[in-house]
Amino acid sequence: MFDIVCLVSGGGTNLAAIIKAIEDVSIKNVRIKSVISNNADAYALERAKNAGIESKCISPKSFSNRDDFNKALLDELKSLNPDLIVLAGFLVNISKDIVDAFENKIINIHPSLIPSFCGKGYYGLKVHEAALKRGVKVTGATVHFVDAGIDTGKIIIQKAVNVLPGDDAKSLQRRVMEEAEWIILPKAVELIANGEVL
Numbered sequence: 001m002f003d004i005v006c007l008v009s010g011g012g013t014n015l016a017a018i019i020k021a022i023e024d025v026s027i028k029n030v031r032i033k034s035v036i037s038n039n040a041d042a043y044a045l046e047r048a049k050n051a052g053i054e055s056k057c058i059s060p061k062s063f064s065n066r067d068d069f070n071k072a073l074l075d076e077l078k079s080l081n082p083d084l085i086v087l088a089g090f091l092v093n094i095s096k097d098i099v100d101a102f103e104n105k106i107i108n109i110h111p112s113l114i115p116s117f118c119g120k121g122y123y124g125l126k127v128h129e130a131a132l133k134r135g136v137k138v139t140g141a142t143v144h145f146v147d148a149g150i151d152t153g154k155i156i157i158q159k160a161v162n163v164l165p166g167d168d169a170k171s172l173q174r175r176v177m178e179e180a181e182w183i184i185l186p187k188a189v190e191l192i193a194n195g196e197v198l
Contacts, residue, residue: 002193003033005082007090012044013177014088014109014185019051021186030193034080036073038092060092070095077102084192087146088185091123096148106146107192109185111176113158114142118151128169128176137163139172141180143188156197157184 006015015035021027035048035055048055058076063069074097077085087094087108094106110118110127117130117139131139140160145153159180163172191197 002030002084003080003082004030004084004086004189004193005033005077005080006035006044006048006086006088007092008035008037008042008044008088009039009091010042010044010089012042012047012088014181015044016047017182018086018088018186018189019047019053021190027186027190028194030189033082036076038090044089070097074098074101084189086185086189093150094146099146099148104145107143107156107188108146108151108153109181110142110144110151111139111173111181112142113138113140113160114144114151114155118142120150122151125169125173128172131163132167132169132172139163139176141176141184143184156188156191159184 006018008015018032022030032053035044035053037045037057038059040057040059045055045057058073060066060069063072077098078101085102085106087106099106112118112127112131117127122130138160140158142158143156144151145156147153161176161179
């Protein structure tokens, strides 16, 4: 069995997409070993509980400095020893120590077609606001490996989504989730788990 740990910050819709894909066996031989959130109020923790998955909160607010938080998160991940760490809407920058400890074993979903609208400051609605401001006709989502940079790791899979007349950031965000993120994140997990992406 290929064990994954999902890191989440909010509603957990990408987590839900992975749970569903495992349940309907479009992802084979994969188990979510644990869900970790930096936010105690994240609905993603409720989703994990409802699916019978172990979950916990490790919040930066519980530590006197960021280094202590990073160490606690690293220690937890090492104890879980997953085959893959999935950043499923995790709004915390992963420390270099974690990246080094799990080299080529961390993936992230980003709501644009990298290299567009990515890097420092581009997250959540800000990505979609920037895409609309630029006037692009096509956006989408990218699953990539996590390296020491921000959104700079090797791209695994991308999916394009058309920008429609009358879109605002929220409607575009929703459509990118439905038409791209919820499809390609489970697909990337499946590809990696079954040795099709190294």
